[in-house]
Amino acid sequence: MALVLTQDETMVVDSARGLFEREAPVTAFRALRDGGEPLAWDRSLYGKLAENGLVAPNVAEQDGGIGMGISAAGLVLEQSGHVLAASPLLSAAISATLIACAASNQQRADLLGPIVSGERVVAPALDEVARHDPALLETKAEKSGDGWTLTGSKTAVIDGFDADSYIVSAMADGAPALFLVEKGASGLVVDRFAAVDSRNYAKLALSGTPATRLGDSDASAAIAAGLDLGRALLAAELLGAADEAFTRTVSYLKERRQFDRVIGSFQALQHRAARMYSRLDIARGVVLKALRALDEGNDDATWLASLSKATMTRLARDVMMEAMQMHGGIGMTDDFDVGLFVKRAQSAGELLGDDHFHTERLAAGKWGL
């Protein structure tokens, strides 16, 4: 598919942007953060997102979704990045993919509808170590009667605090498998993790925790699909956040006066701004290309997901540094929004692998270096 938006996608973007601007401007995120509500996201906003078909729009129509593809999910995340909307959109899209790829027909029918409608928050629990490394899977699954029990630990569980259920990866009979674990299950300890971006995260400890297996075969491909999607969506969100921080910075350059002129007339700053503009322009194509490739099931899709995540992690980091610097002292204050973007860029950059991880993944995996 072409690297421009279709009419339907433009409608998704407009609808997402409208809703976020009305219901979730950055002030709303700030209020959530300052309010200290442990959930860290707004249920009423999430309900409205779901009503508008913006929660996991990648879920197929036969599974109760709107079937707009991963591209649409990415475009929604990109818009959420502009306002730093704290909603469990990313976890919903990843969990839905894990379920769609691994679960039995009955399980799909039971689980996907409530995710899309926003009734259930299902958090994916795949990581076990601080630096993302999905190859490392030590959580063990053991048969117990009709079901299974899990023992191990998970970290970096996105939207994992107070989630209704979890999709947990574990080794079963020597191969990776995926399991559904319900909130409050015995032997499950959920630790809220207070992160710098004030979003909802948790660490999980599981000991003999009862779980339902999704499907009955090796879930490696499903996990890979979930990771690819998550990485491409995070890249899209980072694009939105970086674009916003950049736009705000350019406005400031036109507004702030020193030496009897606006600081945006200094060529030293102009060239740095123009360079960011150029890199954002190139990155926009990379992000869309990865989303399109995932929708098309293109052979390079998994590598493009890495390319987009690496590109955006690094670019967002650079843009945030410049945004802080070009705002001078005010850019370093908590009252000013730039800091909120800086923090989100750091965590979205780390989740599911940073630029170093993905550069290495491409070097070894795609190019055999």
Next chain:
Amino acid sequence: MATQIEERPASELDSFRLEVREWLAENCPVELRNRPRGMDTSFWGGRNPVYPSEQHKLWFERMASRAWTVPTWPAEYGGGGLDAAQGRVLKQEMERIGAPDALSSLGIMMLGPALLKFGTEEQKLEHIPLIAQGKIRWAQGYSEPGAGSDLASLTTKGEDKGDHFLVNGQKIWTTYGHKADMIFTLVRTEPDAPKHLGISFLLIDMDQPGVNATPIRMISGNEHFAQTFFDDAVVSKANLVGEQGRGWDVAKYLLTFERSSMGQSLGGGAGSTMAEVAIDRLGREGLAREPGLRREVAETMMETWAMQIAGERMYDAGKAGVLSPFSPNVMKLLGTELAARRTRLAMSLGGFDELAVDGRDTYEWLQAPPNCVAGGSNEVQLNVLSKRALELPEHK
């Protein structure tokens, strides 16, 4: 607003692709495929054509017979008449087998598009077919010793003599000026008008006593550009493109083609084999012992891929009518910088042996930085982006 794209039926395009694939398989000489491409190993056409090899001649004649030297130009002016999607298929199929362009030409890259937009019917009928068939080799006469980045301060004079102009002055950095047949040139025809308004765009035949070009040797050792002198050169008014005094508009339009093609050709495809080269030269064990070098190769591959995607997106956006007017500046800036870094890195992969004065990589390395200056220096691209795209105020 994004537009829904009208595609021709996929099946029609597929059968076109098959036809192209077969034709290329039969007609593109195997010896020319997947070869390094430099300015000196291309065919440039002209009144006195020099073919780098017999295969180049064959390949050029075959492509020219279908006007696939300019596949998407209108057929009524001797172009190939393909639509954009077919043109893209041809390009993809050529890339697939590593087929080189049959004809390298500033006429194709720059002048043709400007003539199609600003030329009179007579000018199009006269010049476009000759460009398509490689009969005339064109040079670009913009820069002067005193007018580089500040191009509008140029002083080459075009005196209005009724039915012709008399041209006097000097141009410099004229790519292949000493080998060209004709030159499209910016000259000042209204000395009293404001800087940007007194300039006209003239097509000048270099085969006359009043025009002389002497080559300049570059750091790569090659003589790719020249100084061009005009000494009472005579230029018929029929060779004025666009209105008199409005040559700046033509020049600027033409530059967008120069910039995007520079950015795309240098930034994209060209570097997609760097990882293979690295493995070939150093082996995986060698690379593992040098993680910094290995990392730089990977990053270069990633940036090259991103530039390829940017080229694809530019094409799609153009087709959908949503192309950003600043894409050429972005492509030129980042594409030429990437090419310079990549060709320099290629030198390191071969270590001492790469220092050979006549090595191919040496040559490509020294060829790349000039493109960061040519076509409007990269600082000028940054200025344009600051002012036009970001609307940052000028420093007064």
